[in-house]
Amino acid sequence: MGKSQKQRQMRRHNPMRVPDSHLPKGLDSATASSSKKEAILPIIQKMESLDASERKWACVAVSNLIQNDPSTRRLLQGKNVVGALITRLTDSEEEVVIEAAGALRNLCIDGGFDICAEMYNKNILAPLMTFIPKISGTLSQFLSSPKNAPENAQRVVYDFADNVITILWCLSETSNKAMNSINQIPLIPFLMSFLASRDKLPVLTVTSAAQCLYVLTDENVPMIQELRSNAAYTACLLSVVQSDEPIPHVNGKNKAVPDDRALTFRVLCCGVMRNISPIPPPSVAATVDLDRDIILPTLEPVLSLVSLPDAAQLAKELIAQEDSIPQLERLSLKNKPKTDHKTPSELELERLETKLRTVQLALEILTGLCATLPDPEAPVPDEGAAGGNDEDEDEDMEGEPDIDMALEQESSTNQAAPTKPTFFRSLISPLLALIQPTILSFSPPDGPSPHPPTTSALSAIHISAFECLNNTFLSLRHASSSSGSYIPNSDADSVNKIWNEIWRALGVVGTDVDIPGQERRKQMWEIGVGVLWGVANMWKGALVPDETQVQVLMQLCNATTDHSVKVKCIGTLECLAQHPESVDANRVIANYLLSLLPPSAANPTPTEPLLQAVSALIDIYSDEGLPYDINFRQGRYLEVLIASVEGVRKAVRGIDKKRERELRVRGEEVRDNLIAFIQYRRGLGV
Template structure:
């Protein structure tokens, strides 16, 4: 049976909706604006104007327009990047800021290809020169360059997030290597630009943005990490230890924890254990918070604040009205003015949304923390990708070279170092992750549903749950059963996951959730089967899961469901009176193997069939009842022809290796069934 691969998150990775909204300059976003013909040439010409106001206007106009994806090509065709790049060093700070904003929105709305094209057009040279100037500015000058820094660091974050440019360009040219190093240096410096509490100021957003950028730029970037100075690590550790209150601080520290984890290979040997413990402690602090309860408290605080503010405004309006002495004949006007003050105070209410930002920061911190834990529980093997890239019936047989290249085995806890293993257990990470796999608080969801501004948090809460399920998948795959609480704990966990997968059909239709939940359940059932621990999933539930999976567009979900069918079926085959259940499973697997358009899914269905009907009297009887042998004989030439026809153009080398192995196993399995048939006839 195919082994469930650990999953690994990389930057860029996590936003099912594309680039985060925060990477676009929010005040300029007008999503509902209709498409317009882009006057790209005229605006780009204005960038060359000797008048700074005209240049600023042109940059601001471009910044707004490129948020409509259909107009981006017209700007790119006219070398917008090369036109805007020099303005990052314009003598006018306002022009610098708007030019950086235009490039920022272009990078965010244009996607990965546009970001890569921007790097190729050497936008890093003026950008890093600008960042170097910002870095060299003294604290007294900060208020004059704050807007420029915010846009510039956001642009750098976008480029790192979308294209991994800092790593990609580091080996290209001397100037680009220097640009990458300056990016690194600026990212580090801005995570600690201010002393003390001012570090966490989000009015500028530079510290948090720089931390995001640092998290991205440190990932798998050996050239930049080669010159790491001890002072940098000490600086990052000081931020990590700065345990101030507030969710913004927590979000900042989780990002720094991610950067420190990325730098683990550069840590001095005598500080590794201490630093690792600080990293895991930060992640544990974020994960253990009850986000539903915090959201309810913050929402209540916002409601009370707004009510108090409104009451204060009403009192002020009443006092003003009482002090005014209406003149003869002006009573109607005065009463009208007083009535407006009494009924419309929206323009007098504060625009702050501090509570909502706190809630958003908490969920972002929890998501980031869970992503980091996922990577902690994952081998560094680059082949540890999504399952659909590496399904197999027996990986140890399919490609002898795979193990020498670093292939990992599901049940090998050795992929975790003793230090990481101990740190995760010491901070109760498995238990805390398990609690985050629960569905979001219904009370918090209800409150958020009633507020348009807070409604966006529902999706963020659901995403945290999905990350926790993926995290649980990797924890199960990398820790010994005893460390997780033994057989009883696993059975309790199986019941919990079964309720998640089978108990909430409306949520289970969401592909992201279904992928994460089935991956975790699959890992758990594999472990339980290997230890002969009784399972708790009924055949009826399995059929429901199989039905839902066949309607899902995600290959990984269909593969997970088939693997779960195979695991459960192979366990049932060893039990008495299981023929009927085995027939249900066998027919479902045959249906998928015959009809699914994706060969990886077909291969997984065949793989599961091999496991279910490999041995046992119950399996033999069920195989005869569903006429498994003639069905597989009919399928064999079709599978072989399809593999030859579609293979090289549609599937990766790893997938082809797996599929070819399944083709060989199919021939062998047919031979095995024929031998059983001959024995029965004799």
């Protein structure tokens, strides 16, 4: 079982904030589905106008037209709007440059990797690089003499800086090639200057700088080294997450209503610190246990920041309010639109999305943390079972899975790592809540979501929560294996609650996952089955197999073309088959696994799933004294295994020793185990 890694595409727009995968490919389909196709040509024409006001109008119009409208965005792309906007970044009129940057920023956010790659290929970095020293110089002037700069002028500069920074961090997620080019720009001092002056700057701009730092320090050695080696930078980051100072406000002057983005800012700083850890002396951050003292205390409350069902319902109501606004009152192209003109319902939807994205961000950071905790190499003292006080507390927890009792023994046997008890006891329940889909979590089968940004954020949260659960249970399993302590079967009721919550989530997702536009549903299954395997493997023999669930796992294994998903399905079935009293379910699962073996398989089973199936059968029937072993004898399974040996040998020989060394070693081990198992069962004479 592999651990889930942080997924870069999830940080921004997963990978599209306003996806167009539900549309047939090609410009014709986009033309047919866009209600604004007649406005496209005038915009492109005015982008090249001699009149600066018309060029500015065209840039603003792009931002307005693409809002939650993938069809129109695709049409504009087909008319080279990206190239036209990049050209406007070198416009002689400053206002045109500012609006062009805003339009490009919105295209990056909504459009995903493809549009960012197009920007990079059309050399957007050339003009962006020239803006950085200009922004730095202007920023220094504002900070040193704030009274000499009109507030409106400051706002324009801060918004422009936010747009430039956002484009840069979107581009950095596009490809390694783009990242390498961005590494040549002196961005760390530029970005850290915003964090250092966070009390005097708008939280939106400061948060964008932190987001850019978070992306740039993700397994990117040059940026990590530059940031980690500067004690002032790391001390600044530490002060953000440890500070008791008032939360930054929208206008940077601590007068407005607190902005939810301030929490996002702190979460991002946690992520940056984790990206660059371990932090060396002489930085004050080197003296702190980041995971225990910084990451967990900051991120744990974030998981309960918002109720997803309530958020979906609120979004639905706000969408209805927006739809009820008469068309004449809406912003139109004829009225010289402004990019900051938004209705109250639009602003509320943005605030809601900010909260959801903050939860998603916290989950992403925790997924990386879960991949390293608990450390199976850490010394583990041999302590007794936990006391029973928590069981009394659990009885009072209504409406939530009773997971504490099942995890209590794990916590008590792993006191060597101080973060483990807190982590495992406090995160499982909120994670199980966050995997449950809502009414807006997925696009309907026949079209786009009524509000794509909300749907994108919700589905990203579900997937990130599944990934975090996946790593949590794998880490728990590894820790219990290394300490020789396992969860007892007496906790089966608690385990079943966890198991059923996972299946409840997947049941809402449904099985119609291959329809265009339903990619997120498919992802939920691909990751969710890995979580099922982790839970089943951790409490192997304690879960009573359900006939419907077994059939779903078999169907998924047959239907998917992803070898890793097949392996997860087989691994989960293997664990379910080992419930001692479920003789009939054992027979059904075993017959399915045997059907995957050569030469009887209807279609050749890919190598990794084949090896998993062979290993599963050996593990299931390694103890001939179990009640279900009667299936092995009556079904003459030994004969089937003997017939499969040559096919397994052939499959192992076909694994490239150089390219797939680990798989080859694994294959040889399974092959040898199969031969030894056959000899063992033959020797039993039963």
